[in-house]
Amino acid sequence: MTKLIPSAVAAATAVLSFNALAQSPAAAPVDPNTFLNQFESSFGKFEGFRRSGAKGICATGEFVGTADARALSMASAFSGKPVPVVVRFSVGGANPKAPDNAKSQRNMALQFDLPGGEQWQMGNISAPVFGASTPQQFFGRLASLQPDPATKAADPAKVKAFADANPEVLLQGKYYASQPVPASFGSVNYWGVHAFGFVNASGSKQYGKWIFEPAAGVQGLTDDEAKAKGPSFLFDDLRQRVSEGKVAFYFNLELAQADDRIDNATVPLPEGRKKVKLGLLKITSVAEDGGGPCLAITFNPMMLPKGVEPSADPVLAARAAPYAIGLGRRVTEGPKQ
Numbered sequence: 001m002t003k004l005i006p007s008a009v010a011a012a013t014a015v016l017s018f019n020a021l022a023q024s025p026a027a028a029p030v031d032p033n034t035f036l037n038q039f040e041s042s043f044g045k046f047e048g049f050r051r052s053g054a055k056g057i058c059a060t061g062e063f064v065g066t067a068d069a070r071a072l073s074m075a076s077a078f079s080g081k082p083v084p085v086v087v088r089f090s091v092g093g094a095n096p097k098a099p100d101n102a103k104s105q106r107n108m109a110l111q112f113d114l115p116g117g118e119q120w121q122m123g124n125i126s127a128p129v130f131g132a133s134t135p136q137q138f139f140g141r142l143a144s145l146q147p148d149p150a151t152k153a154a155d156p157a158k159v160k161a162f163a164d165a166n167p168e169v170l171l172q173g174k175y176y177a178s179q180p181v182p183a184s185f186g187s188v189n190y191w192g193v194h195a196f197g198f199v200n201a202s203g204s205k206q207y208g209k210w211i212f213e214p215a216a217g218v219q220g221l222t223d224d225e226a227k228a229k230g231p232s233f234l235f236d237d238l239r240q241r242v243s244e245g246k247v248a249f250y251f252n253l254e255l256a257q258a259d260d261r262i263d264n265a266t267v268p269l270p271e272g273r274k275k276v277k278l279g280l281l282k283i284t285s286v287a288e289d290g291g292g293p294c295l296a297i298t299f300n301p302m303m304l305p306k307g308v309e310p311s312a313d314p315v316l317a318a319r320a321a322p323y324a325i326g327l328g329r330r331v332t333e334g335p336k337q
């Protein structure tokens with residue numbers, strides 16, 4: 001994984017982990033409604049759409065776990081029998097018309113529908129790091145990006161002042177800038193960015209960070225190819241590739257070692273950690289535009305199966321409530337995507 005991270009970013013994360021350590025663990029929680037209001041003030045309010053990852057498409061898939069996964073976790077997702085999965089691919093940001101041909105975030109959100117009504121939900125992004133180490137820092141970053149009413153643009157001095165004081169907020173964007181525009185939703189890596197604990201039948205717990213890697217390999221566009229594709233090609237591309245049976249991802253877990261940071265989504269695990277193949281996710285169908293089984297659900301990353309536990313990463317726990325409030329707002333408005 002880490003060979004994909006520019007060494008400058010990797011070096012910066014090592015230094016920046018000191019900043020994260022220096023932050024007060026007692027910082028006041030951000031009210032989830034205040035979070036949602038800030039998303040709307042900073043990026044606009046698009047009624048009915050997700051306030052983050054607005055431009056998306058539903059798909060369905062099937063996951064089969066490996067024996068190696070069963071050795072790490074008792075989660076029924078890894079039984080080796082096929083598990084149905086609700087999938088949502090999206091382009092990052094609040095704008096439902098975000099261009100597909102920009103060097104920006106792609107997302108893959110998953111809901112594993114497990115035996116007995118159990119569910120496992122997650123939202124994965126196309127970078128190995130998130131843009132903030134705490135919910136307070138994420139909120140501060142969003143606030144710094146709020147447009148000034150007079151200029152209708154963010155105040156560059158405010159943006160710079162916040163980023164200078166919180167340099168890890170730039171790491172995620174630097175990663176996207178260093179990568180080509182993804183050729184397809186099906187041809188880019190998606191990271192979970194948080195650590196999770198995998199607990200097996202004998203009760204031993206192994207922390208790790210996961211990554212979904214396209215079975216057919218990563219594929220990017222040159223700048224000229226991206227320009228020629230235009231702003232809206234990802235949905236048709238996905239339909240085409242899925243109809244040919246070409247979209248699948250290995251679900252891989254990088255295993256943390258004793259002194260690794262596992263409570264900070266801006267710090268990837270060190271290079272060279274052992275990687276275990278947990279299984280294969282095949283995308284089997286794509287829904288019509290604007291509808292499908294992912295439209296009126298949210299993907300709460302704290303919705304975990306027995307055998308997978310959250311780490312102490314404060315951003316992970318802080319996601320649950322804003323996702324629920326976000327779902328409430330857009331369902332009330334009439335859900336769209």
Ligand code: HEM
Nearest residue numbers: 050052053088107109123124130135298318322323326327
């Ligand atoms: C405190 C931190 C965060 C807040 C407040 C936040 C907020 C949100 C909100 C409000 C949504 C829309 C939810 C909905 O309407 O269903 C969303 C979607 C999403 N977020 Fe976050 N987020 C946070 C951190 C993260 C992190 C660390 C990741 C990286 C893995 C992430 C990945 C995603 C993805 C992939 C989606 C789209 C999910 C979908 O397709 O439904 N978020 N986020």
